[in-house]
Amino acid sequence: AQSVAQPEDQVNVAEGNPLTVKCTYSVSGNPYLFWYVQYPNRGLQFLLKYITGDNLVKGSYGFEAEFNKSQTSFHLKKPSALVSDSALYFCAVRRLTSGTYKYIFGTGTRLKVLA
Amino acid sequence: EAGVVQSPRYKIIEKKQPVAFWCNPISGHNTLYWYLQNLGQGPELLIRYENEEAVDDSQLPKDRFSAERLKGVDSTLKIQPAELGDSAVYLCASSLENVAGEAEQFFGPGTRLTVL
Numbered sequence: 001a002q003s004v005a006q007p008e009d010q011v012n013v014a015e016g017n018p019l020t021v022k023c024t025y026s027v028s029g030n031p032y033l034f035w036y037v038q039y040p041n042r043g044l045q046f047l048l049k050y051i052t053g054d055n056l057v058k059g060s061y062g063f064e065a066e067f068n069k070s071q072t073s074f075h076l077k078k079p080s081a082l083v084s085d086s087a088l089y090f091c092a093v094r095r096l097t098s099g100t101y102k103y104i105f106g107t108g109t110r111l112k113v114l115a
Numbered sequence: 116e117a118g119v120v121q122s123p124r125y126k127i128i129e130k131k132q133p134v135a136f137w138c139n140p141i142s143g144h145n146t147l148y149w150y151l152q153n154l155g156q157g158p159e160l161l162i163r164y165e166n167e168e169a170v171d172d173s174q175l176p177k178d179r180f181s182a183e184r185l186k187g188v189d190s191t192l193k194i195q196p197a198e199l200g201d202s203a204v205y206l207c208a209s210s211l212e213n214v215a216g217e218a219e220q221f222f223g224p225g226t227r228l229t230v231l
Contacts, residue, residue: 032215032216032217034219036220036222041224042224042225043119043206043208043222043223043224043225044158044206044208044220044222045222046219046220046221049217049219051217090157090158092157094216094217100170100171101215101216102160102163102171103160103216103220105157105158105159106157107155107156107157108155108156108157
């Protein structure tokens with residue numbers, strides 16, 4: 001069963017404009033949600049996470065994400081995009097299974113910020 | 116602080132040959148992950164260690180893949196024999212995890228394997 005979905009393969013945005021990268025999840029119980037960014041030929045870097053508490057989470061490089069339980073979403077946002085934000089973004093969810101947990105990653109969204 | 120170290124960065128082998136990847140996690144991190152990442156896809160877990168114990172290897176193709184984390188520090192992932200479909204990037208990650216699975220993971224740069 002799919003646990004996390006990133007509906008957009010690619011998002012294009014002009015530099016200076018706000019950006020949104022979408023993520024929806026499907027897990028039972030309280031979800032733990034994460035965003036990671038991957039630059040070319042590099043491993044993933046952690047941006048932010050939601051465990052509990054305030055629905056608006058602030059992370060690295062000016063990114064933030066809003067946990068919306070009713071819409072089962074955790075969209076990544078930034079008020080003003082930079083060309084250097086161009087990268088591959090992955091949403092991940094912790095799923096409980098067989099008495100332990102597993103992280104499920106989305107298929108990724110490529111963000112292109114145009115100068 | 117040094118990050119997660121992986122070697123080699125690139126490996127090209129012929130099918131049916133063995134190959135091994137090495138990972139040194141961030142010092143003090145109790146949990147180590149091996150992931151497989153195909154082009155244009157998200158990472159897929161192969162195996163997760165808590166200290167030296169493999170607590171989730173359900174996705175590891177055990178007929179050809181093996182892994183070890185002796186002394187609960189660095190780890191080796193082996194494929195023997197390699198198949199064409201094994202061509203991918205193999206990522207290692209580590210975290211200082213609790214029982215709830217709340218911690219973020221720190222990823223190494225990966226090993227890009229090409230099987231000819």
